[in-house]
Amino acid sequence: MKEEIKRLKALQEVDLEIGKVEREIAVGSEALGSQQESIEKHKADIAENTLKLEDVEARQRELEAEVEDAQLMIKDRQNKLMKVQTNREYQSILKEIDDAKSANRQRDDELVRLLEQAEFLEKKKAEQVALCEEEEAQYNEDLAESDKKTVELDAQMAKFQKSRATKVKKVKAALLRKYDQIRVKRDGLAMVGVNRGVCHGCFMNVPPQLYNELLKEEELHACPACNRLLYNLPDSE
Numbered sequence: 626m627k628e629e630i631k632r633l634k635a636l637q638e639v640d641l642e643i644g645k646v647e648r649e650i651a652v653g654s655e656a657l658g659s660q661q662e663s664i665e666k667h668k669a670d671i672a673e674n675t676l677k678l679e680d681v682e683a684r685q686r687e688l689e690a691e692v693e694d695a696q697l698m699i700k701d702r703q704n705k706l707m708k709v710q711t712n713r714e715y716q717s718i719l720k721e722i723d724d725a726k727s728a729n730r731q732r733d734d735e736l737v738r739l740l741e742q743a744e745f746l747e748k749k750k751a752e753q754v755a756l757c758e759e760e761e762a763q764y765n766e767d768l769a770e771s772d773k774k775t776v777e778l779d780a781q782m783a784k785f786q787k788s789r790a791t792k793v794k795k796v797k798a799a800l801l802r803k804y805d806q807i808r809v810k811r812d813g814l815a816m817v818g819v820n821r822g823v824c825h826g827c828f829m830n831v832p833p834q835l836y837n838e839l840l841k842e843e844e845l846h847a848c849p850a851c852n853r854l855l856y857n858l859p860d861s862e
C-alpha cells in the first residue's frame with residue numbers, strides 16, 4: 626500500500642498543476658470576455674445616442690422649414706394689409722400675422738433648446754467614442770498578450786497531461802476511479818496529507834485511532850469529514 630499511496634500523491638501533485646493551468650486559462654478568457662462586454666455596451670450606447678441626435682436634427686430641420694414658411698406667410702399677409710378695404714378684414718389679417726409671429730417665437734425657443742440638447746448629445750457621444758476606442762486598444766493589447774500566454778499555457782498543459790498519463794498507468798483501475806470521483810467532487814483535491822492529526826483537505830481533526838492507522842500505511846483511509854483519501858504528512862514535508 627505504501628507504493629500505492631506514493632503513486633496517488635504523485636498523481637495528485639500533477640493534477641493540482643493541471644488545475645492551476647486550467648484556472649489561469651479560465652481567468653484570462655474571463656477577463657477578455659468582460660472587456661468585450663464593456664466594449665459592446667459602449668457601442669450600444671453610442672448607437673442609441675446617434676439615434677437621439679438624428680431625432681433632434683430631424684426636428685430642427687422641421688422647425689426651420691416651418692419658420693421659413695411662416696415668414697413667407699407673414700410677408701404675404703403684410704402685402705395684403707395694404708390693399709384691404711374694411712377694418713374688419715384689416716384686423717383679421719393683423720391677427721393672423723400676430724399669431725404667426727407668436728408661433729415662430731415658440732419655434733425659436735424650441736430651436737434653442739434643441740441646439741443645447743444636440744450639443745449635450747454630441748459631447749456625450751464624443752466621450753463614449755473616446756472611451757470605447759481606449760478600451761478597444763487595451764483589449765487588443767491584452768488579446769495579443771493572452772495569445773502569447775495561451776501558447777505558453779498550452780505547452781505547460783501538454784507537459785502535465787503527458788506526465789499524468791504516465792502516472793495514471795501505475796495506479797490500479799478501481800483506486801483511480803475512486804480518486805477521480807473524489808477529485809471531481811472536492812475541488813480537484815482527492816488525496817491530502819494529515820499533519821498532527823489534522824486533515825489538510827477540510828482542516829478537521831481525524832480520530833486518533835484513524836491517525837494511528839494512517840501512520841502504518843497498510844491501508845488507504847478516507848477522511849470521515851471530507852471523504853478525501855489520506856496520507857501521513859510529517860512536519861518535515
Ligand SMILES: [Zn+2]
Binds near residue numbers: 824827828829848849
Ligand atoms: Zn478531511
